Each structure stands twice: as C-alpha cells, then as structure tokens.
Amino acid sequence: MTDKPTNPMAEGEASGTPSSDDLSRRRFLGRTSLGLGAFAALLVGIPTLLDVIKPMWRSHPRVWRTLGPVDNYKTGQTVEVSFENAGTDGWGGAAAKTAAYLRRDGQTSFTAFTVNCSHLGCPVHWEQSADMFVCPCHGGVYYANGDVAAGPPPRPLARYPVRVQNGNVEILTTPLPLNGRVPKQG
Amino acid sequence: MFRRLGNWLEERTGIAALIRPVAEHLVPRGSTWLYVFGSATLFAFILQVITGIALSFTYIPSTSQAYQSLKFITENSALDHFLRSVHYFGASAMILMVGLHMLRTFLFASYKYPREASWMSGTVLLFLTVAMGFTGQILRWDQTAIWSVIVGAQQASYVPLIGPALAHFLLAGETLGGQTLSQFFALHVFVFPILIIMLLAPHLWMVIRNGISEPPKPGNPVNSKTYVQDYHAMLQRDGVPFWPDAAWRDVLFAVVMIVVIVGLAISVGPPHLAGAPNPTDLVATPKPDWYLLWYFGVLALIPHLLTPYVIVGGPLLVFLVLFLMPLWARQGERHPLRRPWAIGIVSIVIVAIASFWWLATWEPWSPRYDAPPLPTKVVGSVSDKALAGAKLFHDQGCEQCHRIGNYGGFRGPNLTYVGNRLTGIEMTWRIANGGYNMPAFGSQLSSQQIDQLVAFLQTRTPKLSEGQ
Numbered sequence: 001m002t003d004k005p006t007n008p009m010a011e012g013e014a015s016g017t018p019s020s021d022d023l024s025r026r027r028f029l030g031r032t033s034l035g036l037g038a039f040a041a042l043l044v045g046i047p048t049l050l051d052v053i054k055p056m057w058r059s060h061p062r063v064w065r066t067l068g069p070v071d072n073y074k075t076g077q078t079v080e081v082s083f084e085n086a087g088t089d090g091w092g093g094a095a096a097k098t099a100a101y102l103r104r105d106g107q108t109s110f111t112a113f114t115v116n117c118s119h120l121g122c123p124v125h126w127e128q129s130a131d132m133f134v135c136p137c138h139g140g141v142y143y144a145n146g147d148v149a150a151g152p153p154p155r156p157l158a159r160y161p162v163r164v165q166n167g168n169v170e171i172l173t174t175p176l177p178l179n180g181r182v183p184k185q186g
Numbered sequence: 187m188f189r190r191l192g193n194w195l196e197e198r199t200g201i202a203a204l205i206r207p208v209a210e211h212l213v214p215r216g217s218t219w220l221y222v223f224g225s226a227t228l229f230a231f232i233l234q235v236i237t238g239i240a241l242s243f244t245y246i247p248s249t250s251q252a253y254q255s256l257k258f259i260t261e262n263s264a265l266d267h268f269l270r271s272v273h274y275f276g277a278s279a280m281i282l283m284v285g286l287h288m289l290r291t292f293l294f295a296s297y298k299y300p301r302e303a304s305w306m307s308g309t310v311l312l313f314l315t316v317a318m319g320f321t322g323q324i325l326r327w328d329q330t331a332i333w334s335v336i337v338g339a340q341q342a343s344y345v346p347l348i349g350p351a352l353a354h355f356l357l358a359g360e361t362l363g364g365q366t367l368s369q370f371f372a373l374h375v376f377v378f379p380i381l382i383i384m385l386l387a388p389h390l391w392m393v394i395r396n397g398i399s400e401p402p403k404p405g406n407p408v409n410s411k412t413y414v415q416d417y418h419a420m421l422q423r424d425g426v427p428f429w430p431d432a433a434w435r436d437v438l439f440a441v442v443m444i445v446v447i448v449g450l451a452i453s454v455g456p457p458h459l460a461g462a463p464n465p466t467d468l469v470a471t472p473k474p475d476w477y478l479l480w481y482f483g484v485l486a487l488i489p490h491l492l493t494p495y496v497i498v499g500g501p502l503l504v505f506l507v508l509f510l511m512p513l514w515a516r517q518g519e520r521h522p523l524r525r526p527w528a529i530g531i532v533s534i535v536i537v538a539i540a541s542f543w544w545l546a547t548w549e550p551w552s553p554r555y556d557a558p559p560l561p562t563k564v565v566g567s568v569s570d571k572a573l574a575g576a577k578l579f580h581d582q583g584c585e586q587c588h589r590i591g592n593y594g595g596f597r598g599p600n601l602t603y604v605g606n607r608l609t610g611i612e613m614t615w616r617i618a619n620g621g622y623n624m625p626a627f628g629s630q631l632s633s634q635q636i637d638q639l640v641a642f643l644q645t646r647t648p649k650l651s652e653g654q
Contacts, residue, residue: 055358055365056351082466085361092364093250095332099466115468119493120485121340122333123468125555130583131630136471137337138486139551139587139597141625149625152490175360176336176353178343179494183350183360 060087064163064170073104073169078126078144080115086173100160100171101126101133103144112160112171113146118153118180133157155180212425213432214400220294221398223287225436226443228386230280233444234318235379237273241266245325247371249364252327253462260456271451277319279447281477284315293528295520296399299410302512304396307389309508314382316478321374323475327367328460333472335366336465344494362465397421402520410517471552480539483546490622550596553586557594564591568645575642578635582627590646598624605647613640 018026065083073079081102085092101113113133115123122137132149133142140151147156158177163170175183196202244266246255259266288308291297297305320338324331339353358365397417426432457475461467474482488496522529559580565573579585587597604613617636620626627636 053355055360055369056355059360080466080468085363087359087363091250092362093248094253094463095249095362095366095465096364097464097466098361099468116336116340119340121336122472123470125468127555127583127586129581132583132625134553134555134583134586136552136555139553139623141553143625143630150620150623152486152493154490154493176339176357176362178340178350178353183343183354 059175060173062086062173064165064172066165067102067162067169067171069167070104070108070164070169071167073102073110075104075106078103078128080126081112081171083171083173098173098176099123102162102169102171108164110162110164110169112162114158114160114177116158116177118148118155118157118177119151121176121178124157153180158182208394209429209433210427211394211397212421213398213428214420215424215426216401217398217432218401219435219439220290221432222436222439223283223290224393226440227280227283227287228390229440229443230276230283230447231382231386233276233447234273234280237269237276238375238379240269241273242375247325247367249327249367249463252325252367253459256326256328256459260459267456268451270456271454272447273322274457275447275450275454277322278476279443280315281319283443284312288312289532293522293532294399294402295408295515295518295522295525295528297512297515298408298518298520299413299516300396301392301399302516304389304392305512306509307385307392309505311382311385311389312508313505314378314385318374318378318382319475319477321370321378324370325367325374326457326459327463329463329467329470330460330472332362332366332463332465333470334474335362335370337472341497344497346498399520402522404519404521404524406521407519408517473546479546480542483542486549486551487542487545548596552595553583553597554595555586557585560585560590560593564593565642566645569641571638572642572645575638575640578631578639579642582631582635582639584639587624601643601646603646603648605644608643610640610644613643 063086067081067083078101080099082097082099085096085098099115101115103111103113105111117124117135117137117140119135119138119140122135124133124135124140124142126132127134131144133144133146135141135151135153138152140153141149142153142157143149145156146159148154158180160174161172163172177183192202241259244255244259244263246252256270259270261267291305291308320334324335335357339356342356343349343353345352354360357363358369400417400420460470473479484500485493485497519525557580560576565576568576579588579590585594587595589596589600590602608616614636616624617631617639618626618628620628631639
C-alpha cells in the first residue's frame with residue numbers, strides 16, 4: 001500500500017516503468033493543459049471582473065441642476081432642497097435624487113450643505129430654533145456653518161457648489177460626500 | 187418492483203455505494219445535543235435557499251419597483267407573506283445557529299489539529315452569513331434600507347487608500363442610483379450563496395475526512411503526532427454509525443427549529459417595512475437588524491477619535507484572530523475547564539455584546555427630536571426669567587439630550603436636580619463652552635438668554651419637586 005490513492009482506471013498505464021520520454025511528454029501535456037485553461041479563464045475572467053467592479057472608478061460628468069428662482073428663498077433661512085443626481089439616465093427611480101440643505105446668505109450668495117453626517121452618513125436634521133444640525137443616529141451636532149459642535153463626527157458637513165444663474169439658484173451634482181469629504185473624481 | 191428499479195439504478199450510478207459509507211461512518215459515542223448546531227445551520231441555509239428562490243418569483247429587483255413588489259408580497263398574498271416571514275426567521279435562525287456552532291467548537295477546542303482548516307473555512311462562512319443578512323436587509327429597499335447602504339458606504343470609505351473606491355462599489359456608483367439595488371440583489375442571490383456553497387463543500391468534506399471531534403476530557407491533550415491514530419483506534423473500539431445513532435438528534439433538532447421558524451412566521455409575521463425609499467426624505471434612522479444592532483451601539487459609544495480605527499480595524503481584527511487562532515493553538519488541552527481563558531473570553535464577549543445590544547435598543551445617545559415643551563407642572567411656579575429659560579430649554583434643543591423629570595433625552599446628564607450640583611457660574615460656563623458631546627452655545631445664545639436658562643436650571647432642585 002502506498003500513501004497516495006490510486007485510480008484503478010489508470011492502473012494499466014501506471015504499471016510498468018515509464019521511460020523518461022513518457023514522463024517529459026506527460027509533464028508537457030499536463031502543464032500545457034493547465035496553462036491553456038488558465039489563459040481561457042483569464043481571457044473572459046478579467047473583463048468580467050472589471051465590469052463588476054467598474055463603479056469603483058467610473059464617474060459621471062457633474063452637471064448644474066436648478067433649484068428654482070432665487071426669490072423662492074428667504075435670506076437667513078435654511079431649507080431642504082432636492083435635485084437629480086448626475087448620470088441616472090431616468091431609470092434610477094426614487095433613488096436618483098439627492099437632498100441638501102440650502103441657505104440664502106445674501107442677495108445672490110447661497111450655501112448648500114450635504115444632509116449626510118460626516119460620522120456614518122445618517123441624514124442630519126436642521127433644528128431651526130436652535131440653529132444647529134442634529135444627527136439622529138449617534139447624536140452628532142453641527143453649528144449653522146456646518147462645523148462640528150459635539151458628538152462623534154470627525155469633520156464639518158461637506159458643502160455642494162451653488163451659484164446663481166439667470167435668477168435661478170443652481171447646485172452642482174456631486175458624488176456622495178464620504179466622511180465629510182467630497183471624493184475626488186476618478 | 188421498487189427494489190428491482192433501485193437495483194437497476196444502483197448498478198448504473200453507484201449512488202448508494204457512495205452515500206452509505208458516508209452516512210454510516212463511525213462517530214465517537216457521546217456526541218451529545220451540543221453537536222447539533224452545525225447541521226442546524228446547514229438546514230437553515232437550505233431553507234433560505236428554497237424560500238429565497240420562491241420569493242424571487244415575485245420580487246422585482248428594480249430601484250423603482252422593488253418596494254411596491256415587497257408591499258405586494260407582504261400585504262396582498264398570504265403565501266408570499268408567509269414565505270417572506272419564513273425567510274426572515276430562517277435568516278435569524280441561521281445566524282443564531284452559526285453563533286452557537288462556533289461557541290461549541292471554541293469551548294470544546296474542536297479547532298485543534300487536525301481540524302484547523304474546518305475552523306478557518308467556518309470563519310469565512312460566518313462573515314459570509316452576516317454579509318447575506320446585511321444584503322438581504324437592503325433588498326427590502328425601504329427608507330431604512332437605502333440609508334443603510336449610505337451608512338455602509340461611509341463605513342467602507344474609512345478604509346485607507348481604497349476607501350472611496352470601496353464605497354463607490356457598494357453604492358454601485360458615486361451616489362445611490364439605478365444600479366445600487368441590482369448590485370445588492372446580485373450579491374445576495376448569486377455571489378454570496380455561491381461562495382457559501384463553495385466553502386461549505388470542503389467544510390462538510392472535512393467532517394467526513396477528520397471525523398467529528400470527540401467530547402473533550404480533562405487531561406487528554408491533543409498531540410498532533412498521535413491524535414489521528416488514537417482517534418481511529420477509539421472509533422474502532424467504541425464508535426457508533428453516524429446514521430442513525432447520532433443523526434437522529436440532528437434531524438430532531440432541525441425539525442424543531444423549522445417548526446419554531448414556521449410558528450414565528452405565522453404568529454409574528456415578516457419584519458416591518460419602513461416607508462417608501464426616498465433619499466430626500468430625511469426622517470430616517472437606519473438601524474441594522476437584531477444581529478448587528480449591538481455593533482451600532484459600539485459605533486456610538488467608542489471614543490470619537492478611535493472611530494476610523496474601530497470601523498476598519500475592528501472587523502479585520504476579529505476576522506484575523508478567529509481565522510488564525512487554530513494555527514496558534516493547534517495542540518494541547520481541549521476541555522474548557524483546562525482552558526479558563528477560553529471561558530473568560532466567551533463570557534466577556536457575551537456580556538459585551540448583550541450590553542451593547544441593550545443600549546442599542548434604547549439609544550440613549552440619540553437626540554429626542556420629539557421631546558415636547560416642558561409642561562407647567564414640571565416647570566413649577568418660578569420667576570418670569572426662569573420661565574423664559576424653560577422655554578429656551580425646549581426651543582434651543584437642550585431637552586433633546588437632557589432630561590428633566592420624565593421629559594427629554596438621555597445623551598447628556600440628567601438635569602432634574604442640577605440646581606443642587608452646579609452653581610450659576612458653573613452652568614453658564616458649561617452652556618457657553620460646551621464639551622465632548624455638548625455644543626458650545628456661547629455664540630448661539632445672547633448673554634440674556636443664557637442668564638434665563640441658568641435661572642431656570644437653578645430652580646431644578648429636590649425642594650422644588652416637594653413643593654409641587
């Protein structure tokens with residue numbers, strides 16, 4: 001008895017002393033088969049894998065979305081607005097939109113904050129009377145300017161670019177801010 | 187007739203000849219009820235595959251329709267309602283059984299030689315099971331689910347260097363969008379189950395190859411030089427065939443488990459669907475299902491500066507410690523009484539998880555947005571200045587985190603009797619400067635407002651309560 005299990009079907013071939021030519025031929029056939037198999041697997045496997053993980057680097061051109069006439073907004077007030085994301089091509093359904101907090105600072109100056117807490121991304125509440133943003137998940141608090149007032153958030157609330165164009169407020173679609181930072185475009 | 191058909195088939199397939207030695211392989215005597223959790227996990231998994239496939243006949247994995255199809259499943263069709271319930275309680279059972287299986291394996295040190303690879307594959311299976319749970323929760327595609335994706339992406343983004351790329355992979359884009367749900371569907375329905383099956387095959391094969399570990403005896407350490415020989419000698423001397431001598435317990439336990447799952451499915455029903463998914467509706471408190479709820483508590487209570495390290499390092503460390511443990515402790519005593527540290531670790535982990543769990547259901551760290559203004563009977567008869575302070579206490583959000591009587595939140599200290607603890611100057615200082623978990627109100631409030639608040643807080647003494 002040897003330690004290695006033997007295949008009864010291969011016994012005829014394995015018995016007898018194979019010549020060194022037989023051995024090198026077998027080694028060649030075995031390695032070539034494995035190599036060819038690996039080649040075919042990679043040929044299809046690499047593009048397949050790249051396709052699956054392409055959201056890692058793919059980015060959409062950012063676009064300006066209108067938030068309506070400037071006069072809809074009262075100076076000093078912070079309100080919730082929403083706009084369609086870039087690159088959803090109309091089939092994103094309810095998930096295609098992003099919310100933001102918009103504040104009119106002056107005649108034509110606006111500030112837009114992300115609604116995502118910089119700790120874990122939960123939606124913060126604007127507390128009008130207290131002039132603060134408060135997060136429901138772990139109790140993060142931000143001052144009106146987005147700076148961290150208390151709790152676990154590591155960074156201020158990220159801001160979206162806003163501008164006034166032809167009497168309308170416009171906001172620039174932006175990748176989801178991650179931990180208070182807008183990720184670099186890939 | 188049947189016998190002849192069976193013989194005809196057997197002659198051509200040899201299936202019985204393949205299965206019988208496996209079914210009747212010898213197992214140690216005394217494999218008690220503690221050995222049923224692994225097979226129960228397997229049965230729960232099979233239940234999940236079957237009910238999952240059945241649910242996919244109705245469920246529509248589309249961003250704009252998934253929620254409606256789930257509503258239909260839950261509300262309009264009694265059988266779908268039942269299936270969704272079974273799928274939920276089956277998932278819970280699978281997580282619970284994986285936990286018990288792992289606990290038994292650890293306490294009996296069954297991971298030691300020659301079963302290290304069983305434990306290591308089991309560690310990966312544990313993480314895959316949790317991943318199935320999380321992705322399954324996302325397929326509900328309700329308000330909680332979409333915000334959980336965002337929370338998941340934020341956690342992934344803490345990973346050094348590739349964090350944002352990982353987050354974008356989870357979101358299937360730079361924001362939530364049409365592809366997000368399709369991706370979670372593919373992960374939950376194809377990728378993770380296939381990975382589980384691929385790992386389950388060797389995990390089960392190794393049970394046949396190495397046998398189940400015999401119940402440990404104190405003073406009988408594992409020695410890798412003699413263990414396999416001793417084990418086989420013991421089986422020849424004293425072993426019993428797995429089927430049916432040991433298997434009947436596995437079958438009976440699994441049947442009880444499935445009856446309990448069906449009972450809960452009928453009596454309790456499927457998990458609550460939060461509102462329709464809407465990233466512009468900010469009324470959302472994304473919370474994980476029960477088996478990860480304790481982790482939600484951990485993230486709230488760790489020191490803030492450690493957050494990135496815990497989010498990334500915590501799961502990684504748990505995985506590495508579990509995965510590598512059998513390589514480090516591959517020989518020696520197996521009985522828990524000879525491994526007091528094992529009992530210690532298990533106790534600490536159970537107490538810690540239970541505590542975080544309890545806290546996470548109560549969420550003392552979350553602000554109570556809905557705290558009503560303090561009623562007159564709590565405020566008491568106080569000066570006009572203090573009365574104005576009581577109003578500020580509510581309007582400025584103090585009450586969301588601080589408690590007075592039975593009103594308000596729990597994040598900050600209870601202020602019911604703060605008048606006894608702090609002087610007016612101390613209060614002013616704290617309100618103006620804030621602290622670790624408290625905003626500084628110095629620039630938010632006028633000095634007159636702070637005076638009013640302090641005047642109110644100074645009236646908060648036991649004497650006031652007696653006077654009522």
